[in-house]
Amino acid sequence: TGSSTEEAFGPGAIFQIDATVGDVYLVSQYNRNWIIGRPVIYTVMDVFSRCVVGINISLEGPSWIGASIALINAASDKVSFCRKYGIEIGNDEWNYCSTLPEAIIADRGELEGENIESLISAFGIKVLNTSPYRGDMKGIIERYFNTINQHTKPFMPGAIKSQYRERGEQDYRLSATLDLRQFTQIIIKCVLYHNNHHYLSNYTRSEDMIADGVEPIPKLIWEWGIANRTGRLRTVDEDLLKLNLLPKDKATVTQHGIKFKGMLFGSKTSLKERWFEKARNNGSWKVDISYDPRDMSYIYIKYEDGRKFDKCFLLEHQSRYKEKPIEEVTYLMEYEKMQAKASKKAELQNKIDLLNDIEEIIEQAKEETKNEVEEGISKKRRIQNIRDNRNFEKQQERKQNIIEIRPEEPNIVVEEKAYGDAEQNLVELLLKAQKEGKDRAGFDT
Numbered sequence: 001t002g003s004s005t006e007e008a009f010g011p012g013a014i015f016q017i018d019a020t021v022g023d024v025y026l027v028s029q030y031n032r033n034w035i036i037g038r039p040v041i042y043t044v045m046d047v048f049s050r051c052v053v054g055i056n057i058s059l060e061g062p063s064w065i066g067a068s069i070a071l072i073n074a075a076s077d078k079v080s081f082c083r084k085y086g087i088e089i090g091n092d093e094w095n096y097c098s099t100l101p102e103a104i105i106a107d108r109g110e111l112e113g114e115n116i117e118s119l120i121s122a123f124g125i126k127v128l129n130t131s132p133y134r135g136d137m138k139g140i141i142e143r144y145f146n147t148i149n150q151h152t153k154p155f156m157p158g159a160i161k162s163q164y165r166e167r168g169e170q171d172y173r174l175s176a177t178l179d180l181r182q183f184t185q186i187i188i189k190c191v192l193y194h195n196n197h198h199y200l201s202n203y204t205r206s207e208d209m210i211a212d213g214v215e216p217i218p219k220l221i222w223e224w225g226i227a228n229r230t231g232r233l234r235t236v237d238e239d240l241l242k243l244n245l246l247p248k249d250k251a252t253v254t255q256h257g258i259k260f261k262g263m264l265f266g267s268k269t270s271l272k273e274r275w276f277e278k279a280r281n282n283g284s285w286k287v288d289i290s291y292d293p294r295d296m297s298y299i300y301i302k303y304e305d306g307r308k309f310d311k312c313f314l315l316e317h318q319s320r321y322k323e324k325p326i327e328e329v330t331y332l333m334e335y336e337k338m339q340a341k342a343s344k345k346a347e348l349q350n351k352i353d354l355l356n357d358i359e360e361i362i363e364q365a366k367e368e369t370k371n372e373v374e375e376g377i378s379k380k381r382r383i384q385n386i387r388d389n390r391n392f393e394k395q396q397e398r399k400q401n402i403i404e405i406r407p408e409e410p411n412i413v414v415e416e417k418a419y420g421d422a423e424q425n426l427v428e429l430l431l432k433a434q435k436e437g438k439d440r441a442g443f444d445t
Contacts, residue, residue, distance in 0.1 A: 024178065026180055028179065049219075103127070212224065260289060290302055293326040
């Protein structure tokens with residue numbers, strides 16, 4: 001059997017998908033006190049050129065969902081993808097390899113069964129599972145992952161240092177600093193470096209590559225392959241790709257909005273056709289949706305023809321979920337449930353304390369009333385003077401609650417020294433004038 005490169009006759013012939021767990025602990029985008037564990041890095045690599053054509057950084061464990069989103073990324077516009085993460089690139093830095101392959105290699109399980117039906121039927125892509133006796137296929141991406149670790153791990157807070165900590169050494173998880181978005185930015189930078197500058201010391205060039213002076217750098221190999229081999233780019237409508245590969249689920253149309261995973265959405269169709277009003281009058285109903293777990297800003301209601309969809313947006317008061325991955329949204333909701341439960345327990349104790357305080361005040365009032373109410377006084381007499389009693393009480397209350405505003409008195413300091421007769425008379429006149437001024441203003445001296 002030949003190597004993976006020999007089997008992949010040109011760029012875009014075979015892509016390989018693999019996943020690895022990142023050697024770093026991350027914090028939440030909602031609250032940096034929350035350590036959320038390690039990310040999963042999905043990579044799609046062109047076997048012929050070693051170009052990384054697609055990525056997906058997720059908290060989702062190795063699965064079809066993570067792999068399919070990485071594949072969507074492989075065929076999508078990279079300029080807009082990078083811009084979403086605050087990174088500006090030109091078309092010649094990554095977009096040159098945005099395409100779908102003729103075949104995909106993946107670990108057994110991730111692309112088996114029903115998961116691949118839409119991939120094969122919609123796009124005619126062959127799915128080749130990694131054979132147990134063919135280690136060299138898997139080795140291509142493993143070497144890439146090792147390179148990523150070498151570049152990033154020494155500088156990354158929260159990175160795993162060793163399996164066992166020495167006595168007194170701080171737990172590296174407590175150093176977690178990066179959130180999922182920032183870690184994705186780092187991986188994007190690493191991909192751009194790998195594709196455009198990394199020298200593949202283990203890449204075996206063919207004789208015609210050597211004759212043409214092609215350096216073993218992924219981008220240069222890709223470009224040479226497009227010009228000299230049977231490599232061809234397969235462009236596809238991104239929306240159609242997403243509809244077929246994004247994970248599918250059901251949402252519920254309610255009077256408050258289209259509810260999915262505790263979030264509420266709306267859409268042009270739902271507003272135009274008054275779905276929420278219908279749900280309030282006739283009851284809720286289910287709709288089939290697709291969603292991107294990396295970004296819960298939108299969900300998509302797929303029409304029966306499989307080629308059209310209704311884009312649903314988060315309702316305004318749900319904006320805190322915008323651009324957040326589903327795992328962080330779920331974590332936030334569970335955290336708030338726990339917080340509410342703990343708060344209710346504390347609230348119950350405080351409510352008991354409140355009732356005890358009220359009861360104590362009432363008992364004191366009863367005792368004082370019992371001691372002071374005249375014996376033998378009639379009920380009629382007690383209630384006939386309520387108005388007079390109230391007026392008297394109001395006057396007493398006003399006296400007790402007088403709001404007085406006093407101007408700040410000037411601070412006059414008289415130096416102690418021997419004055420002559422003229423100076424002494426002047427000082428006495430000043431003090432007398434000050435006293436008279438106060439008396440005229442109506443204040444006591």
